[in-house]
Amino acid sequence: MAFGQPKIEYKSNSEILKMRQAGLVLAEALDEAVAMARPGVTTEAINKVFGKVLERHNATSNFLGYHGFPANICASVNHEVVHGFPSGYELKDGDVLKIDGGAIIDGWHSDSARTVLVGKNIDPADQRLSEITEQAMWAGIAAAANARFIGQIGEAIDDYVTSQPGAELGILEDYCGHGIGSAMHMAPDVLNYNSGHRGPRIKPGMALAIEPMLVRGGIETSVLEDDWTVVTNDKSNASQWEHTVAFHMGGIWVLSAHDGGEAGLAPFGVAPSPIKA
Numbered sequence: 001m002a003f004g005q006p007k008i009e010y011k012s013n014s015e016i017l018k019m020r021q022a023g024l025v026l027a028e029a030l031d032e033a034v035a036m037a038r039p040g041v042t043t044e045a046i047n048k049v050f051g052k053v054l055e056r057h058n059a060t061s062n063f064l065g066y067h068g069f070p071a072n073i074c075a076s077v078n079h080e081v082v083h084g085f086p087s088g089y090e091l092k093d094g095d096v097l098k099i100d101g102g103a104i105i106d107g108w109h110s111d112s113a114r115t116v117l118v119g120k121n122i123d124p125a126d127q128r129l130s131e132i133t134e135q136a137m138w139a140g141i142a143a144a145a146n147a148r149f150i151g152q153i154g155e156a157i158d159d160y161v162t163s164q165p166g167a168e169l170g171i172l173e174d175y176c177g178h179g180i181g182s183a184m185h186m187a188p189d190v191l192n193y194n195s196g197h198r199g200p201r202i203k204p205g206m207a208l209a210i211e212p213m214l215v216r217g218g219i220e221t222s223v224l225e226d227d228w229t230v231v232t233n234d235k236s237n238a239s240q241w242e243h244t245v246a247f248h249m250g251g252i253w254v255l256s257a258h259d260g261g262e263a264g265l266a267p268f269g270v271a272p273s274p275i276k277a
Helices: 012-034 042-054 122-148 151-162 262-269
Strands: 074-077 079-082 096-105 108-117 177-179 185-191 207-210 214-215 219-225 228-232 237-238 242-250 249-253
Touching: 012 042, 012 096, 012 108, 012 242, 012 249, 042 074, 042 096, 074 207, 079 096, 079 237, 096 122, 108 122, 108 237, 108 249, 122 151, 122 207, 122 237, 122 242, 122 249, 122 262, 185 207, 214 219, 249 262
Parallel strands: none
Antiparallel strands: 074 079, 074 096, 079 228, 096 108, 108 242, 177 185, 177 207, 207 242, 214 237, 219 228, 242 249
16 A cells, blocks of 8 residues: 555454444335335434434444534435435425435444435436436446456446436536445545546455435535535436445455345346355
């Protein structure tokens, strides 16, 4: 590692298994949060439901208190891309809600996000936005299974998004995925676009949060006065999908997916490799 670059943390199999425990709790918490996302429900109510699942499993939120963040989840609506505060805002039919959350068990972290299309009156363009963002995430994870370098993940995401027919979608460049393990945000950065840089070599013991963020319009963003909420400058809607992924000697494992990534990776001809306890 070159001088001045942050050190990448490599996990043992037993440590990855702890992260898997946190990932399963997180998946359950997101399931219940997504089920709550209906017209008339406040984003703060969703935040509380998420927190109760963590409590039930003796897990803690890695968002709450993080640099002063006031909630268990980020709840970002429509043109809010990421880092939105849960509040008394009542969801409306057709809203595009991003729920981003994390869990800690025994000091080991997980991080995952989903886009929820609220109600029944869904704009087909928002449906397409969410579907392409989710599939771009899986394209990046699938590429990581056989990639030599971190930069190949962003290349695969970029290639998938730009190959889709129809209106062009923007890939945010100011926000990206990251390493994860004994802390939520660690080296290396995981870009969601083709930067032309190959980045660090992928090695067993790595764990990454892979999280593309796409927008229907321009990729220019601003941060609101709360110093957290990121919004698109042109007010175009955004989508975010994210999973925590581990690499080990046996292959790749999606720690925050109930099935370890089996269904999401299958269309790309990749199979996850769980670590046996």
